[in-house]
Amino acid sequence: MKSLRKILLIACLLITGILFIPLKGNSDNKDQCVECHTSAKKLIQITREIAKTKPPAKSAEQEGVG
Amino acid sequence: MEPLAPHEKLFVDTDFIENDENHGEIPCSECHGGDPNDPNWETAHKGLSKDPSYTDPEKTCGECHDHAGENYKNSLHYNLKPYHVLLDKRANPDKKVREKLNSAMDTHCLSCHSSCGQCHISRPNSVEGGLLSGHFFQKKPLMKQTCTACHGSRIGEEYSGSHEGLEPDIHSQKYFMKCEKCHTAEEMHGDGKIYNSRYDVENGPMCLKCHEKIYTDKSKARANHSLHKDKISCYVCHSQSYINCYSCHVGKDKNGISYFKTKPPALNFKIGLNPKKSLKRPENYVTLRHIPIDKKLFDFYVKDGLTQMNAVPTWKLTTPHNIQRITKQNSGCNNCHGNSSIFLLDKDVSSEEKDSNRNVIVPESMIPVKQ
Numbered sequence: 451m452k453s454l455r456k457i458l459l460i461a462c463l464l465i466t467g468i469l470f471i472p473l474k475g476n477s478d479n480k481d482q483c484v485e486c487h488t489s490a491k492k493l494i495q496i497t498r499e500i501a502k503t504k505p506p507a508k509s510a511e512q513e514g515v516g
Numbered sequence: 517m518e519p520l521a522p523h524e525k526l527f528v529d530t531d532f533i534e535n536d537e538n539h540g541e542i543p544c545s546e547c548h549g550g551d552p553n554d555p556n557w558e559t560a561h562k563g564l565s566k567d568p569s570y571t572d573p574e575k576t577c578g579e580c581h582d583h584a585g586e587n588y589k590n591s592l593h594y595n596l597k598p599y600h601v602l603l604d605k606r607a608n609p610d611k612k613v614r615e616k617l618n619s620a621m622d623t624h625c626l627s628c629h630s631s632c633g634q635c636h637i638s639r640p641n642s643v644e645g646g647l648l649s650g651h652f653f654q655k656k657p658l659m660k661q662t663c664t665a666c667h668g669s670r671i672g673e674e675y676s677g678s679h680e681g682l683e684p685d686i687h688s689q690k691y692f693m694k695c696e697k698c699h700t701a702e703e704m705h706g707d708g709k710i711y712n713s714r715y716d717v718e719n720g721p722m723c724l725k726c727h728e729k730i731y732t733d734k735s736k737a738r739a740n741h742s743l744h745k746d747k748i749s750c751y752v753c754h755s756q757s758y759i760n761c762y763s764c765h766v767g768k769d770k771n772g773i774s775y776f777k778t779k780p781p782a783l784n785f786k787i788g789l790n791p792k793k794s795l796k797r798p799e800n801y802v803t804l805r806h807i808p809i810d811k812k813l814f815d816f817y818v819k820d821g822l823t824q825m826n827a828v829p830t831w832k833l834t835t836p837h838n839i840q841r842i843t844k845q846n847s848g849c850n851n852c853h854g855n856s857s858i859f860l861l862d863k864d865v866s867s868e869e870k871d872s873n874r875n876v877i878v879p880e881s882m883i884p885v886k887q
Contacts, residue, residue, distance in 0.1 A: 481552035483544040497522035514778030515669035
């Protein structure tokens with residue numbers, strides 16, 4: 451009986467540990483933001499798409515220093 | 517400054533997510549908003565804030581960095597108070613004209629604010645932004661990518677010695693000092709008080725904080741320092757020639773993109789009368805710099821916008837960032853005494869700007885006599 455209790459106690463502790471010990475980093479961050487923003491390949495592809503529709507950042511009429 | 521490639525601006529280093537235990541564990545959407553579960557990048561970015569620290573740093577950075585967060589809204593980098601103060605003085609008092617001026621100011625002048633993020637995480641918007649180092653937070657902002665990215669055409673170039681024939685600032689040349697050595701975090705984050713000018717900021721840089729012995733026997737130049745104390749600013753003796761800018765016109769091109777036009781700048785050195793005399797700055801003579809301003813600055817938006825141009829000098833108190841121990845001025849008494857060419861005289865000021873600069877122009881009678 452005593453050994454059964456011990457086994458149950460150890461099992462409970464193990465389950466609790468698995469549930470509450472956080473993994474390295476944060477699982478919440480494993481989202482679409484991270485998927486794209488940590489991939490240079492994906493960013494190049496998307497920013498090229500955006501560049502086709504975006505006006506230039508600087509006007510050709512600009513002269514001199516600010 | 518050359519902008520980063522578009523993808524470089526947005527690239528987040530996985531090391532940041534995995535190893536920055538303070539910031540890397542915060543889900544992106546907690547600060548930036550957007551929908552982290554949406555695989556379509558266009559809809560996922562709806563409502564997203566590129567720079568969550570602007571306009572309300574207290575709701576993001578200020579949640580933990582409470583001291584910096586609460587004062588920052590009153591700091592000059594955030595509130596740009598001097599721009600408002602100067603416009604109030606120069607602007608046409610007519611309400612309708614003023615509304616158009618305010619709109620032009622929003623487009624051209626007031627977009628140059630900074631935020632927590634635009635110093636500690638990304639380059640500022642004025643150089644098209646972009647993460648500094650894969651979203652790693654920089655405790656001390658990177659000088660060339662943040663500070664002189666904005667303050668580059670005058671301060672940055674002077675400090676690094678980019679002008680032919682001129683030395684870099686001794687603080688950079690000899691000691692590799694970065695901006696934050698003099699411009700402390702306390703100054704940058706604000707002390708809670710609202711200032712009308714950067715020269716009024718109480719915890720701003722003071723030469724004497726480091727050079728406290730210049731008036732004592734321990735200083736080789738004690739006699740000269742004591743003789744000129746409170747009469748001339750440190751910069752009159754220790755700065756080299758600096759950039760002066762003339763004119764500025766703003767507008768929008770046929771595609772609706774805003775632009776500015778300034779005349780080519782000129783290297784010059786002018787000593788004038790102190791326009792901001794105070795207990796902190798008691799000197800009679802200071803260095804003056806011509807600023808990029810013009811009566812027709814906002815003509816694209818509204819005619820006669822700046823009818824009160826004479827209310828403020830166009831030659832402004834300046835603290836050039838190209839300090840040297842030995843300069844042309846201090847290598848001989850008569851390089852200043854009796855040398856009218858380095859003083860701002862009536863003939864140096866254009867006829868339409870004479871009235872506005874009346875109080876800073878040095879009368880011939882006030883040029884110190886030859887020794």
